[in-house]
Amino acid sequence: MHRRHFLGAAATGLSAKPAPTGDVSAARDDFPRARHAVYLDNASCHPLSVHSAAAIHRYVDWETHEVGEPWWPPWARPRHDAKILFAALLNAKPSEIAFARSTIEAESNILNGMNLQGGNVVTTDLHYSAALYHYRMRQRDGLDVRVVKHRKWRIDLNDLDRAIDRNTRLVAVALVSNVNGYFHDIQATSALAHARGAYVYADIIQCAGAVPIDVRAMGIDLAACSTYKWLMGVKGFGFLYVREDLQGAVVKPMQHSGGVRFNYPPWVERPDPAVEEIAYQPVTGPARYEVSYPSYEGVIAALESLSYIQRLGVGNIRAYVRTLTDRLMKELPARGYPSITPPGNDSPIVAFEARDPAKTMERLRAANVHVAMRFGNRMRISPSVYNNQRDLDRLLEALA
Numbered sequence: 228m229h230r231r232h233f234l235g236a237a238a239t240g241l242s243a244k245p246a247p248t249g250d251v252s253a254a255r256d257d258f259p260r261a262r263h264a265v266y267l268d269n270a271s272c273h274p275l276s277v278h279s280a281a282a283i284h285r286y287v288d289w290e291t292h293e294v295g296e297p298w299w300p301p302w303a304r305p306r307h308d309a310k311i312l313f314a315a316l317l318n319a320k321p322s323e324i325a326f327a328r329s330t331i332e333a334e335s336n337i338l339n340g341m342n343l344q345g346g347n348v349v350t351t352d353l354h355y356s357a358a359l360y361h362y363r364m365r366q367r368d369g370l371d372v373r374v375v376k377h378r379k380w381r382i383d384l385n386d387l388d389r390a391i392d393r394n395t396r397l398v399a400v401a402l403v404s405n406v407n408g409y410f411h412d413i414q415a416t417s418a419l420a421h422a423r424g425a426y427v428y429a430d431i432i433q434c435a436g437a438v439p440i441d442v443r444a445m446g447i448d449l450a451a452c453s454t455y456k457w458l459m460g461v462k463g464f465g466f467l468y469v470r471e472d473l474q475g476a477v478v479k480p481m482q483h484s485g486g487v488r489f490n491y492p493p494w495v496e497r498p499d500p501a502v503e504e505i506a507y508q509p510v511t512g513p514a515r516y517e518v519s520y521p522s523y524e525g526v527i528a529a530l531e532s533l534s535y536i537q538r539l540g541v542g543n544i545r546a547y548v549r550t551l552t553d554r555l556m557k558e559l560p561a562r563g564y565p566s567i568t569p570p571g572n573d574s575p576i577v578a579f580e581a582r583d584p585a586k587t588m589e590r591l592r593a594a595n596v597h598v599a600m601r602f603g604n605r606m607r608i609s610p611s612v613y614n615n616q617r618d619l620d621r622l623l624e625a626l627a
């Protein structure tokens with residue numbers, strides 16, 4: 228099999244960013260799961276497309292039967308290609324992208340690698356719960372942690388303004404909150420943070436692939452996400468973005484990021500007196516934040532899905548999904564489900580309060596409609612590009 232087939236469509240034409248086709252109308256056929264159920268819980272886990280699934284199958288075929296084409300030596304190429312595509316999605320440079328295993332692990336690695344001693348960190352109560360735990364742990368060790376609480380399910384910039392000071396080292400937010408889809412005013416936050424010498428971390432797992440992101444224009448210095456949500460990939464694989472000038476200087480690698488060369492017998496016959504006995508050779512560039520191999524299944528699925536998202540165009544995906552979330556924001560409050568998503572919020576997640584969460588879930592399950600019920604009675608609905616108005620009809624019928 229030709230390498231192009233092995234790697235799928237994703238392996239071609241990466242250096243120039245191809246214009247998106249914008250045709251999202253056929254997307255439903257790419258996600259067969261839509262045939263079996265009304266799946267509106269993409270903020271928990273997005274289904275795989277047939278394209279990513281086929282690419283993973285090809286990889287497994289090789290690993291199992293040596294059918295197809297070996298992943299080595301061309302393996303370095305798809306790894307790099309995945310970074311090129313992810314960088315393009317953020318308007319970052321490939322040299323600013325490392326692989327990560329999870330969003331939460333990546334944020335923890337950033338915190339471990341920064342000098343936070345004597346400073347403070349500002350975050351919000353709409354950041355992910357496990358991320359807040361990072362800060363709780365460090366608070367116990369003496370770090371000054373300031374958690375800005377939401378007001379009416381949005382973060383008030385005046386509150387952030389009061390919390391961020393000259394001693395703030397990092398402002399960490401979820402760009403889109405998993406709780407209610409709140410899209411953080413990141414540009415204004417970055418302006419406040421940067422004016423006081425602090426860096427900005429954005430958890431982008433609930434928006435990368437679903438909402439246009441421009442780390443330069445938004446003033447984001449550090450970001451991370453896994454691929455199993457809006458990037459339509461698999462669990463256990465993701466990306467870390469570290470602004471180039473911060474690599475090694477502001478964010479030090481805290482896991483092994485290099486190799487060694489031995490300079491004594493029996494490793495070498497004639498040791499070089501000018502060289503240390505054990506010479507440590509650090510990795511440079513964003514790979515300094517990586518440990519060992521990435522998940523191959525992760526790279527393969529991401530390469531395929533990033534290419535898919537690029538072909539459709541994130542702006543087009545967003546425009547289409549907005550028609551679905553707009554309808555939910557209009558119709559559900561009128562049917563007795565008040566929304567906790569601020570009006571005019573631009574993300575693929577909308578959340579509503581259910582009077583009787585257990586009964587609501589029972590009805591939805593009976594109708595084979597999948598949403599998330601979180602934080603007691605908060606019903607989170609997160610449509611994607613393959614959902615359609617008929618899916619919403621079925622949801623609304625079940626809730627009637």
Ligand SMILES: Cc1ncc(COP(=O)(O)O)c(C=O)c1O
Pocket residue numbers: 270271328329330331332354355401403404405430432433452453465
């Ligand atoms: C905002 C947010 N951040 C982080 C995570 C967890 O990400 P990961 O599994 O990649 O650590 C989630 C999962 O739902 C999330 O919604």
